[in-house]
Amino acid sequence: MNDELVVLGGGESGVGSAILAKVKGLSVFLSDSGLLKEEHRKTLLDHGIDFEEGGHSEEKILQASEVVKSPGIPDTTPLMRKIREKGIRVISEIEFAGRYTNARMICITGSNGKTTTASLIYHILKSAGLNVGLGGNIGRSFARQVAEEHYDYYVLELSSFQLEGVYDFKADIAVLMNITPDHLDRYDHDMQKYVDAKMRIVRNHKMGDSFIYWMDDPVVTKELEKLKPASDIYSFTEKNNHLATAYSEGNKMYIQTKGTLFDMELELLALQGMHNLYNSMASGIVAKLLDISDDNLRLALSDFKGVPHRLEKVASVRGVQYINDSKATNVNSCWYALQSMRTKVVLILGGTDKGNDYSEIEDLVRQKVRALIFLGKDNSKLHAYFDGIVPSIEDAGSMKEAVDAAYRLAKKGDTVLLSPCCASFDLFQNYEDRGNQFKDCVRRL
Known part of the structure; x- marks a missing residue:
C-alpha cells in the first residue's frame, strides 16, 4: 500500500479535496466513473493533479492509504465494497478539510430547512463583519476554501451523506432542524440508519460546544435522551413553554441566551411562514451565541433575500x-x-x-x-x-x-x-x- 490519497468523484467536492491535498503536499489521484465538467477538468489540469474519468482503475484505487468519497456515491457499489473489504479508510470532504483549519465550525443539518438556515446564518455573520465562509452541501467546496482562503468561521450545510464520512471532525455549534423520512432508499428503508447519520452532527461534542434543535421533533428528542451529548443545549419551539431558548409569543419572536433577551416583530422577518420562523429562530440563537448585537441581528433577519428554488x-x-x-x-x-x-x-x-x-x-x-x-x-x-x-x-x-x-x-x-x-x-x-x-x-x- 502506498501513501496516496484517492478522491472518488470529480464534482465540486472532489475537485476541492484534490486541490487541498495537492496544496498540503500529499500524493493525490482523482477518479470519476462519469465524464467531468469542462471547468473541473481544466482546474485539475491547471493544478497538475493526476486524474481519470469515464471509469475507475480499481488496482490503483485499491492501493490508496485513504479515500475521500463524494457524498453522492453509495457504499453499495462494487468498488466501494472492495475498498471497505481491504480496510481502506473512507472519509468525506468535510472530515478531510476539517484537518487543515482551526476556524470555528457552525454546522447545520436536518431533513428540511438546512439550506435556508445555513444561508441565513452566513448572511447574519457576514453582515455583522465576521470573516466567514459558506460551504458543505451549498456554494463552493469547503476543502477548496480551506486550500485557498482564510476564514475564522465556516457555516457548513451538511447532508446525512456528508455526515456518514465524519469521524474526528467536530461542529463547534451544531444545528439540527428536524428529522423526517428522506433518502430511505439509501438507508435500506431503515429510518434508524438515517437518524444515526444525522445525529453524527453532535459527534465529538464536549462541554463548551453548542447544540441547537427543534424541541417539538419527537425523533431528535428521543435521540438526545439516548446520546446525552456533553454540549450546551439550546432549543426552539413555536409557542413559549418556558423551556425553549427561542419561541414566539403574541406577534414577536424571542431568543433568551446568556441572560439576555432578544425580541423582534414577526412581520419584520424577511422569511414568512411557520417553517421559516424556525429557520429564523435557529439562526438567531447562533447569532446570539456568537455575540452578534441585537441591532445587527434585527437588520440581517429583515433584509435576507431567501434561497433560490425554495418557495x-x-x-x-x-x-x-x-x-x-x-x-x-x-x-x-x-x-x-x-x-x-x-x-x-x-x-x-x-x-x-x-x-x-x-x-x-x-x-x-x-x-x-x-x-x-x-x-x-x-x-x-x-x-x-x-x-x-x-x-x-x-x-x-x-x-x-x-x-x-x-x-x-x-x-x-x-x-x-x-x-x-x-x-x-x-x-x-x-x-x-x-x-x-x-x-x-x-x-x-
Missing part, C-alpha cells in the same frame, strides 16, 4: 401566482410549502421517488389542491395514491407540458406550486435545472 415567487400571470419550490425533494418539504399557501393550489409533483410516504400531505392536498400535475417518467405510485383524492389529475412528460397544463387548470387567485416531493434525476440534471426550466416556462406564458 421562490416567479411571476403572477393573469391573477395566478407561480411559485418555484423545486428544492422540495421530499414529502415533508412539500408539506411545509402547502401549509404556507393561503389560496387554492395547482400542485406539480413527481420525479424519482425515494421511498416516499404521501400520507403526510394527504390532508393538505384534500383541503387546498384544486388540481395535481404529475411530472415524471413513472407516475404510477402517485396515481395509486392520489387518484380519487383530487378531482383533476394530469400527467406531463416535460416542464413545458406541466406549466401549460397548470396555466389551463388554475383559476384567478390560485397559486401554481412546483413542490415535487421527489428527486429530479429522471427528467432533469438536478433540482436547480428543474427549477430553472419551470421559471423559463412560466416567464414565456
